[in-house]
Amino acid sequence: MFDSVTIVGVGLIGGSFSLSLKERGLVKNVIGVGNTASGINKALELGLIDETLPLEEAVKKSDLIYVAIPVDVTVPVMRQIMDCMTEKQIVADAGSTKQALCESLADHPLRRRFVASHPMWGTEYSGPEAAVRGAFGGRACVICEKEKTDPDAVETMENIYKSLGMHMVYMDADSHDMHAAYISHISHITSFALANTVLEKEKEDSAIFELAGGGFESTVRLAKSNPAMWGPIFKQNREHVLDVLNEHIAQLRKFKSCLEKENYAYLQELMENANKIRRILK
Amino acid sequence: MFDSVTIVGVGLIGGSFSLSLKERGLVKNVIGVGNTASGINKALELGLIDETLPLEEAVKKSDLIYVAIPVDVTVPVMRQIMDCMTEKQIVADAGSTKQALCESLADHPLRRRFVASHPMWGTEYSGPEAAVRGAFGGRACVICEKEKTDPDAVETMENIYKSLGMHMVYMDADSHDMHAAYISHISHITSFALANTVLEKEKEDSAIFELAGGGFESTVRLAKSNPAMWGPIFKQNREHVLDVLNEHIAQLRKFKSCLEKENYAYLQELMENANKIRRILK
Numbered sequence: 001m002f003d004s005v006t007i008v009g010v011g012l013i014g015g016s017f018s019l020s021l022k023e024r025g026l027v028k029n030v031i032g033v034g035n036t037a038s039g040i041n042k043a044l045e046l047g048l049i050d051e052t053l054p055l056e057e058a059v060k061k062s063d064l065i066y067v068a069i070p071v072d073v074t075v076p077v078m079r080q081i082m083d084c085m086t087e088k089q090i091v092a093d094a095g096s097t098k099q100a101l102c103e104s105l106a107d108h109p110l111r112r113r114f115v116a117s118h119p120m121w122g123t124e125y126s127g128p129e130a131a132v133r134g135a136f137g138g139r140a141c142v143i144c145e146k147e148k149t150d151p152d153a154v155e156t157m158e159n160i161y162k163s164l165g166m167h168m169v170y171m172d173a174d175s176h177d178m179h180a181a182y183i184s185h186i187s188h189i190t191s192f193a194l195a196n197t198v199l200e201k202e203k204e205d206s207a208i209f210e211l212a213g214g215g216f217e218s219t220v221r222l223a224k225s226n227p228a229m230w231g232p233i234f235k236q237n238r239e240h241v242l243d244v245l246n247e248h249i250a251q252l253r254k255f256k257s258c259l260e261k262e263n264y265a266y267l268q269e270l271m272e273n274a275n276k277i278r279r280i281l282k
Numbered sequence: 283m284f285d286s287v288t289i290v291g292v293g294l295i296g297g298s299f300s301l302s303l304k305e306r307g308l309v310k311n312v313i314g315v316g317n318t319a320s321g322i323n324k325a326l327e328l329g330l331i332d333e334t335l336p337l338e339e340a341v342k343k344s345d346l347i348y349v350a351i352p353v354d355v356t357v358p359v360m361r362q363i364m365d366c367m368t369e370k371q372i373v374a375d376a377g378s379t380k381q382a383l384c385e386s387l388a389d390h391p392l393r394r395r396f397v398a399s400h401p402m403w404g405t406e407y408s409g410p411e412a413a414v415r416g417a418f419g420g421r422a423c424v425i426c427e428k429e430k431t432d433p434d435a436v437e438t439m440e441n442i443y444k445s446l447g448m449h450m451v452y453m454d455a456d457s458h459d460m461h462a463a464y465i466s467h468i469s470h471i472t473s474f475a476l477a478n479t480v481l482e483k484e485k486e487d488s489a490i491f492e493l494a495g496g497g498f499e500s501t502v503r504l505a506k507s508n509p510a511m512w513g514p515i516f517k518q519n520r521e522h523v524l525d526v527l528n529e530h531i532a533q534l535r536k537f538k539s540c541l542e543k544e545n546y547a548y549l550q551e552l553m554e555n556a557n558k559i560r561r562i563l564k
Contacts, residue, residue, distance in 0.1 A: 120495040140493050169492055182480050183493045187501040190472055193533040195556035198464050200529065209562045210451055211422050211465045213402040217563055218500050219469040224560045227553035235546055242541050245534065247482060251475040252531055259524050264517055271509035274477035278506050280491045281499055 006031045006062040008055065008077060009069035010043035012123060013094045015131025017066055018048045020164050023133060031058040043128040056084050064156070067093040072232035075104045082110045090153045092117050096180060097236040098144045098173035106148075115157040116144040118176065119166060120184070126226040137165030144173045181240035186248055188222045188230055189241070195223035288313045288344040290337065290359060291351035292325035294405060295376045297413025299348055300330045302446050305415060313340040325410040338366050346438070349375040354514035357386045364392045372435045374399050378462060379518040380426045380455035388430075397439040398426040400458065401448060402466070408508040419447030426455045463522035468530055470504045470512055471523070477505035 005021060007014040010032045021027040032049030034040040040052045052058075059065055059081050067074055067081070074095050081091055082105070092115040095101060102116050119141045123130060141161040146154055158168055171179070198220070202208050234241050258267035287303060289296040292314040303309040314331030316322040322334045334340075341347055341363050349356055349363070356377050363373055364387070374397040377383060384398050401423040405412060423443040428436055440450055453461070480502070484490050516523050540549035 120493050122495065122497065124497075139495055142493065169489075179487075179490055179493050182483050182490055183498050184495060186476065186479065187497045189534070189537050190476055191501060192553050192556040193530060193537055194468065194472055195559040196533045196536075196552065197468065197526065197530040199555065199558055200533070201464050201526075205461075207451075208461055208464055211402050211424065211461050212562065213404065213421055213466060215404065215406075215469045215504050216465050218503060219473060220559055221500060221563060222497050223556040224563065225553075227550050227557065230553060231546055231550050234541060234549065235544075238541050238544070242538065244479065244483075245538050245541070248475060248479040249531060249534055249538065251478045251482070252471070252527065252534070254478075255471050255475055256524065256527050256531065259516060259520050259527070262517075262520070264513055267516065268509050268513050270478065271474050271507075271512060273481065274474040274505040275507075275509065276481055277477040277502055280494065281503060281506065 001025065002027045002063045004029045004031060004062045006033060006053075006058040006065045007049060008033045008058075008065065008067045008081070010034055010039065010048050010128050010131075011068065012126050012130040013119070013121075014066065014068035015043060015046070015048040015128050016121075016133075016135035017068065017094070017119075019131055019133050020135060021160070022047075024163055026160065026163065031062060033058050039128055046128055046131065048128055048131055055080065059084050059089075063089060065089065065091040067091065067095075070229050070232045071095045071097045071101070071236050074101055078105060078114070079108065082108050082114065085110055085113060087113060089113060090115065090156055092157050094119055096184065096233045098142075098176045100236045102145050102148075102173040111148060112150045113153055115149050115153050116173065117157055117161070118142045118144075118180070119161060119164075121166075124222050124224040126229060135164075136161070139166055140169045141166040142169050142171060142176050142179075144171060144176050146170050177237050178240045178243075181237055181244045185233060185237060185241050186244045188225055189234075189245060190248065191220050191222035191225075194220050283307065284309045284345045286311045286313060286344045288315060288335075288340040288347045289331060290315045290340075290347065290349045290363070292316055292321065292330050292410050292413075293350065294408050294412040295401070295403075296348065296350035297325060297328070297330040297410050298403075298415075298417035299350065299376070299401075301413055301415050302417060303442070306445055308442065308445065313344060315340050321410055328410055328413065330410055330413055337362065341366050341371075345371060347371065347373040349373065349377075352511050352514045353377045353379045353383070353518050356383055360387060360396070361390065364390050364396065367392055367395060369395060371395060372397065372438055374439050376401055378466065378515045380424075380458045382518045384427055384430075384455040393430060394432045395435055397431050397435050398455065399439055399443070400424045400426075400462070401443060401446075403448075406504050406506040408511060417446075418443070421448055422451045423448040424451045424453060424458050424461075426453060426458050428452050459519050460522045460525075463519055463526045467515060467519060467523050468526045470507055471516070471527060472530065473502050473504035473507075476502050 121139045403421045
């Protein structure tokens with residue numbers, strides 16, 4: 001049980017994390033730190049946090065600091081936090097990229113108090129209103145560079161994530177970013193692009209969405225995601241995302257070529273291969 | 283209330299349609315027609331149908347014949363059905379393409395007893411086991427070439443679909459196929475291609491799926507769809523599907539170009555444009 005935890009960025013992830021800690025009785029007091037008064041007031045109103053303080057004051061009063069802000073601002077803010085921390089405290093992040101952050105903190109005197117983590121959970125919504133109870137359960141949580149963090153700090157975060165129903169996966173930061181590009185980042189790009197494809201058509205034909213069914217909604221829902229969060233992810237993970245995007249365009253071109261050449265046997269093969277995803281998805 | 287309805291193809295759509303008719307007390311007896319004994323036995327066992335008969339016998343005994351089989355076989359089977367029907371009966375299909383079928387039946391003496399319909403509902407599963415109660419509700423149902431069908435036949439099908447909770451949309455067959463390419467067919471191709479993208483990577487790295495979260499599942503779930511159903515749809519709707527696929531690849535290339543050139547302002551713009559999908563999706 002923590003006396004005090006600071007959540008930096010009380011949105012979808014930070015807010016849901018706070019709710020989970022409170023639900024499980026893991027914390028007495030949650031301090032919220034945010035960059036807009038409206039966001040913080042909303043978080044107070046929704047009971048996601050108990051009080052708000054400026055960053056440095058909040059850090060000084062907390063056993064654990066949890067950072068869940070866009071990955072570009074995580075880099076300088078994490079350094080600012082660690083500059084005013086002591087060896088008795090723990091800081092962890094929830095960012096969707098790990099390499100840039102780990103690199104930037106490699107030489108920090110308190111590097112060993114930092115847990116680089118990525119709970120693989122989210123929705124297409126953002127802000128304090130998007131926070132939900134019961135988040136994170138059943139998903140993987142990646143911890144990177146475990147060997148560079150003090151065992152007590154790793155164990156503390158593992159225990160929290162496990163109590164939320166997550167299972168732990170360990171890898172180096174670059175492997176994480178590559179995997180995340182395949183399993184998450186590309187899905188967002190295809191959804192954004194699919195939304196733009198259909199919105200482009202809708203300019204001439206406003207009736208088009210009247211027909212949208214469950215399949216369309218499912219493939220395009222991530223296109224509602226927050227650009228302020230995803231721009232920095234794509235930027236930091238540029239090389240891996242480009243690799244996967246090139247592969248994905250090549251796969252789409254195979255379908256295109258089948259249709260152009262009326263090679264329906266190969267089209268069938270491509271779909272049958274894709275069906276192998278059944279053994280992975282429930 | 284129909285005395286007897288024949289369902290040709292008792293899979294996801296035909297089976298769910300039968301369950302809906304039965305639930306609402308719209309039919310006394312459902313005759314199933316199928317091309318495999320195992321499928322028909324499963325449909326009997328699951329209570330989707332009450333009996334089975336060879337196609338012509340079933341047609342002769344029925345007030346309404348509902349055809350829900352792959353779109354390539356729909357063309358010859360529909361003609362076979364209409365060749366042994368009378369002017370007192372109604373036949374309707376549920377196919378995902380309309381142009382090829384409507385064209386092939388244009389000169390049939392009983393064309394006016396045929397209702398070209400497409401209930402815009404489905405899941406990624408197939409076969410009798412995939413049939414579910416409460417299907418179709420809240421979705422659009424397209425009726426094509428309404429003017430070529432007798433008003434009493436159109437009204438009968440409208441009343442059924444409305445009683446299932448669907449709202450009716452009317453358009454010509456080519457418009458339907460174009461809309462379906464945008465709102466359904468392309469989603470399946472992107473899912474198939476995304477599955478192949480990630481499965482390709484998995485050959486080198488079997489751990490990749492351990493991390494898969496909700497976003498991945500959502501964008502890739504249609505890749506579980508049945509190739510025997512989708513191959514003929516893509517073939518019949520080849521030109522529209524190619525148009526949309528070309529547009530989609532062009533949209534993906536914009537994301538690629540932003541990343542290659544590190545043009546993050548335009549990347550932001552592309553995502554903000556995609557966010558407009560919010561006003562369409564719930």
